[in-house]
Amino acid sequence: xxxxxxxxxxxxxxxxxxxxxxxxxxxxxxxxxxxxxxxxxxxxxxxxxxxxxxxxxxxxxxxxxxxxxxxxxxxxxxxxxxxxxxxxxxxxxxxxxxxxxxxxxxxxxxxxxxxxxxxxxx
Amino acid sequence: xxxxxxxxxxxxxxxxxxxxxxxxxxxxxxxxxxxxxxxxxxxxxxxxxxxxxxxxxxxxxxxxxxxxxxxxxxxxxxxxxxxxxxxxxxxxxxxxxxxxxxxxxxx
Numbered sequence: 512x513x514x515x516x517x518x519x520x521x522x523x524x525x526x527x528x529x530x531x532x533x534x535x536x537x538x539x540x541x542x543x544x545x546x547x548x549x550x551x552x553x554x555x556x557x558x559x560x561x562x563x564x565x566x567x568x569x570x571x572x573x574x575x576x577x578x579x580x581x582x583x584x585x586x587x588x589x590x591x592x593x594x595x596x597x598x599x600x601x602x603x604x605x606x607x608x609x610x611x612x613x614x615x616x617x618x619x620x621x622x623x624x625x626x627x628x629x630x631x632x633x
Numbered sequence: 634x635x636x637x638x639x640x641x642x643x644x645x646x647x648x649x650x651x652x653x654x655x656x657x658x659x660x661x662x663x664x665x666x667x668x669x670x671x672x673x674x675x676x677x678x679x680x681x682x683x684x685x686x687x688x689x690x691x692x693x694x695x696x697x698x699x700x701x702x703x704x705x706x707x708x709x710x711x712x713x714x715x716x717x718x719x720x721x722x723x724x725x726x727x728x729x730x731x732x733x734x735x736x737x738x739x740x
Contacts, residue, residue, distance in 0.1 A: 574634060618666050
């Protein structure tokens with residue numbers, strides 16, 4: 512069973528870059544059946560997909576965030592990372608990393624990290 | 634981008650009652666790529682249903698999913714106390730989007 516754990520600063524200043532890392536255990540990030548995604552949830556609101564990455568490095572971003580998002584993978588550490596630039600208070604949210612099983616004609620997020628709250632404030 | 638609209642926003646029911654949650658897409662979604670998640674306060678979402686109608690591992694059979702095209706439904710046949718939560722639908726296809734959620738609360 513996969514386990515995912517987010518890590519990174521809980522407070523980021525406006526206009527700076529938010530950086531988070533997700534460490535995967537219980538399986539390999541180079542699995543051909545999985546994509547690795549980031550999803551966020553502002554306080555009291557719904558879920559928003561940020562983007563996903565395949566172990567090969569192929570990335571897929573939410574069009575509304577694409578200009579500010581970079582997702583990368585480090586297979587040697589079994590980790591993937593999120594960078595979100597030029598943050599504002601609207602980027603304050605709980606950020607989740609999740610594994611997305613995509614094979615045999617289906618695709619869904621099956622394992623999630625516990626989430627980490629990132630607050631954008633000076 | 635495909636917009637998923639969930640209704641109702643809030644469903645007030647008693648334990649033992651049947652819950653019917655709707656997810657309507659702004660354009661056709663492949664059934665293979667429609668999933669439902671449950672989220673309780675302070676917790677990460679949990680996968681319930683994938684491929685519109687397949688239950689995830691360990692999900693009780695009181696949860697069922699159905700639908701195709703633009704209209705999908707999550708049904709909880711008899712609500713248990715642990716089922717009161719927020720439910721989200723999600724599509725993978727044209728980018729990826731989540732619905733805004735339906736809260737199932739105790740009446």
